Amino acid sequence: MNVLPLCSLLIASRVLGAASPAPRPAETASVTVVVSSLVSTTAAVRLYFYNTREGFLKSGKWAFFKAVKPEGKSEFTLPVDLPKGEWAVAITQDLNNNDKIDKNFLGIPT
Numbered sequence: 001m002n003v004l005p006l007c008s009l010l011i012a013s014r015v016l017g018a019a020s021p022a023p024r025p026a027e028t029a030s031v032t033v034v035v036s037s038l039v040s041t042t043a044a045v046r047l048y049f050y051n052t053r054e055g056f057l058k059s060g061k062w063a064f065f066k067a068v069k070p071e072g073k074s075e076f077t078l079p080v081d082l083p084k085g086e087w088a089v090a091i092t093q094d095l096n097n098n099d100k101i102d103k104n105f106l107g108i109p110t
Contacts (some may be wrong), residue, residue, distance in 0.1 A: 006020060019097070028081040028085075031081075033078045033089060034076075035078070038059065038070055038073075039095040040070070040095055041072045042070065043070075043093050043095045044067055044068070045068045045070060045094075046066070047065050047066045047067075047091050049062055050063060050081075050087065055091055066078060
């Protein structure tokens with residue numbers, strides 16, 4: 001997988017803290033992620049959403065991920081409802097469709 005330029009996007013919103021005796025459902029914010037200038041219009045794009053600084057870019061530490069097929073387009077939008085808080089998204093595109101991030105001999109993603 002190749003890491004797209006500008007692969008991290010910080011999505012920040014206010015953290016709502018309310019002192020209430022009963023837990024309330026988490027409030028969400030609607031965010032639209034725009035991915036453009038894709039290298040391939042057929043290779044899958046994966047978006048990894050992180051909500052902790054410690055887990056950012058660590059394998060398996062994302063809160064959730066979405067896989068999108070560009071279906072012949074070099075740009076797409078993805079609407080996402082996120083619980084209020086600080087979020088970051090890392091975006092990769094699997095050009096050779098092997099479902100892994102390929103790295104060079106130094107361990108740097110290619």
